[in-house]
Amino acid sequence: MPLDDQDIAVRVEEILATHDGVEGPLLPILHAIQEAFGYVPRAALPQIAEGLNLSRAEVHGVMTFYHDFREDPAGRHVLKLCRAEACKSMGADRVAAHARGKLGIDWHETTRDGTVTLEPVFCLGLCACAPAAMIDGKVVGRIDEARVDALLTEVGK
């Protein structure tokens, strides 16, 4: 059941209250909201702005600077494939093309059944095990087409 604006407002208010007095509170609050909802609802931004005495524009600017803050809910599982130099040199593009084909979606998209969201990522710090990936927050090294398939099977796709 999707949350309505009222539910969001109540939860965001709680989150703002728990961050009262925190120095540099905007990022922790955005994280907490993403944690709570799986994304940062647009309706939450003016409320954060009001709470922190910032403008809507400022909150929007910070939120959009960080790609990990989602504007919409993700699928049940998030697959991130590294697209940085080391992984590219080890075949990341080939693996990525395979994953996109297999899932039938492009970067930042979610499969129609809501199972998987595909995201690019620029370096997971796993260059020694390139190409690298991350599924639901867990890193995976030395991926190839077969491992992508295995990961996807594991999450029910």
Add this chain to the structure above:
Amino acid sequence: MKDFIIPTSLDQDFGTPASRSTTMVTLTIDGAEVTVPEGTSVMRAAKETGITIPKLCATDMVDAFGSCRLCLVEIEGRNGTPASCTTPVAAGMVVHTQTGKLKDLRRGVMELYISDHPLDCLTCVANGDCELQEMAGAVGLRDVRYQPGANHYDDGSGTLAKGDARARGLGERGLRGMLDGDMGNPDYLPRDESNPYFTYDPSKCIVCSRCVRACEEVQGTFALTIEGRGWDSRVSAGMHESFLGSECVSCGACVQACPTGTLREKAVHEIGTPEHSVITTCAYCGVGCSFKAEMRGDELVRMVPWKDGKANRGHSCVKGRFAWGYAQHQDRVLKPMVRERIEDPWREVEWDEALTFAADRMRGLQAEYGQDSIGVITSSRCTNEETYLVQKLTRQVFGNNNTDTCARVCHSPTGYGLGQTFGTSAGTQDFDSVEHSDVMIVIGANPTDGHPVFGSRMKKRLRQGAKLIVIDPRRIDLVKSPHIRAAHHLPLKPGTNVAMLTALAHVIVTEKLYDEAFIRERCDWDEFADYMAFVADESHSPEAVESATGVPAEEVRKAARLYAGGGNGAIYYGLGVTEHSQGSTSVIAIANLAMMTGNIGRPGVGVNPLRGQNNVQGSCDMGSFPHELPGYRHVKNPEVRAIFETLWNTKISDEPGLRINNMLDAAVEGTFKGLYIQGEDILQSDPDTHHVAAGLAAMDCVIVHDLCLNETANYAHVFLPGSSFLEKDGTFTNAERRINMVRRVMAPKNGYADWEVTQALANAMGAGWTYTHPSQIMAEIAATTPSFANVTYERITELGSVQWPCNDEHPEGSPIMHVDGFVRGKGKFIRTEYVATDEKVGPRFPLLLTTGRILSQYNVGAQTRRTDNTAWHAEDVLEIHPQDAEDRGLRSGDWVRLASRTGETSLRAKVTDRVAPGVVYTTFHHPETQANVITTDFSDWATNCPEYKVTAVQVAPSNGPSEWQVEYEAQSEAARRVLPAAE
């Protein structure tokens, strides 16, 4: 007028703000030695020697940012190529701004910029006025080696791309390759035309952040941001909203800051780039901003705030910057009109006929009803010179003192209160003073709406850490808005200012927070002792007045301690102080607070009325009041009368004349018959509209001299067309006593400047005046008025502006007053007993109405309603607290009936907790609403300033306009008929 065209050298951009340091540093730039204040950037230092370092993201209105990488320099002994905007000078530094390495770097940077910028320069709105274009030239860009690819400028339709492909030397093949069969360009954003005055075209944006920084640092609204990062970075208003829908207040700072055609005035889109400019002064509020009127021939293209303007320091608001279209509005009446009776339609006539008609009638009335049966109302929107002539008209030609001005209904208590306590009827500081304040009290003023440019300067200081105390029934924006939060908000009940101010004094006295040394030196200690005895009484304690003010005592105590002990304390106040039955007492109470804490006579402190209209200070200075000759000198004073009697060869009465309300009362009684009103709409702006209408209708000769047929003109017999501030020379005096030049940029559309019209009327009545230029009128003012003794047009032009007093003692004017002693000698403490207003809530009228203004509209709206500012405020609304709305079953947008004991009107409700329960608020910008039908005839005890700010009302659901509104609409319609021109 050509004399005043500014040389371009004065109008340059130094790249970074000036340093305030007094320590000087000497360095060498490109072989030239230069000495500048410590903290100056290398970029600015270079500019001061005449060397221009290429730049894009730097401009001297905002702090250095260091993002464009075009201003790189080489410094001997240092590695790399630092940005000159972010590098401060150091003693002995040797800087090179043009080396082979730098040239290569700059060209490379420029190539990158241009690779994602459309090459449509010839058809671009910024053509000839584009820093990007200029910099491409400055760095010698001749070629862009990057192949076309992803970009932000191609709209995907192929039209732009074709031209662009040609410009880039590509054939059709290259173009197809560029488009690659794509359906559209995902990186392209269309132009945002939502703001009525400027466009935002993201395709031309180079993401230098100048607009974002101007919005933050200069305006303080924070409406803009850079969204995304890297390639995705875009300027965004609000949360990717349209400019109009965002938090943007349309001050124009971003447009001014933009180095490309991304943000640009729509007028420039339509007309083209200006070819010359003239420095003049805004005709809106009492801030008195200096503007460059940028012209094409005699056509005004745009108004750009002038950086050397000492009131505004290069900033502007939506009114002065953009809302000047009224001057060209079709509603302007350009031919004189007369009619026998106000029921008749108007008849257009030649000037001679109109003036003779007016003169004969006025003289006839005097013959029949006596010398004192006619009078004038001067305008706070016209120039000093024009106002001076109007009061001279009544004193010399009419032979009485029946002159009054709109200050009667706004700041007359300021004149009285500050005159009594300090000895001058004006604010003590210049606006720059706020940069030195540590604590500010804002009482009964809403600077971010009413005086927006000064509001921005206040906010800048508050962001630097100054503390703020707001005393206001409403939660105005200064109480809480992005990066601003008042330390204390005392939301008092309307009408309890004196109780509150006296309670603050009580805390300062009883807790011994006063500045004894200052008081002993500068004031009369015995008077202070008397005042101390008075305020120390328990009945004035915050606890005792809590039930009257509705503000918790502890909060009042904290505020008093902060003001008395927080360093430089400044008080800024507005009409929320003066427009009360105890307006004058409140002003005195404010003066007392400043004196007892020693907050007078240096930068950062003082008592500062925020004057409403552009020249309300000036109109008071010029002797517009019935009891005062120019320079606030009482008509009782024979020596002062003698000066004018000799010069004007006339006898001046030693009896003060009639005030506006007395004139109206006398008219109803049948003893006052004729009135010449210059540039004021008393029907809409004065309290108790029914009474004003009755007074005007009872007169036999009402002469209205204005730009358009205003509401008062519905009751007029003669209409004399006025000229706008763009069409005449003269001076305005702002809230800081600053005399600014107003300069004619185009010929008067009606044929004559207002001072010429007044002179013609005087001469039609036999005066024989022979002024040929306003400077001669200023010479007469200077010759008769000590505080203006050394004021001449030459002096003002030389100094840019001058603050009175300007005489032998203060040849350069006086930014801050009472520096070494009060003008009256010793500062005077006067007891301030709180007396509750007779306007009380009761069962029939349980709510208190208070009135005010909004950012986009101005006063009665005669000007702003005739501009696109209506996009922000199309009608007056009634703010009501959710609790009161709930009780009455009201929702935002509902029509409500607003009634007081004097009348009723209808308007729409806006439910908001900005107002406290029991208080409702509205504006008076629209004649359809006529909020002043509601306000009462109660007024200040000393000056008759109306009690606009407190009216007991009831609010109820309604289904449309009130009876008065319908009646008035019909009357207004009938009264505006003009006969077709005779064949």
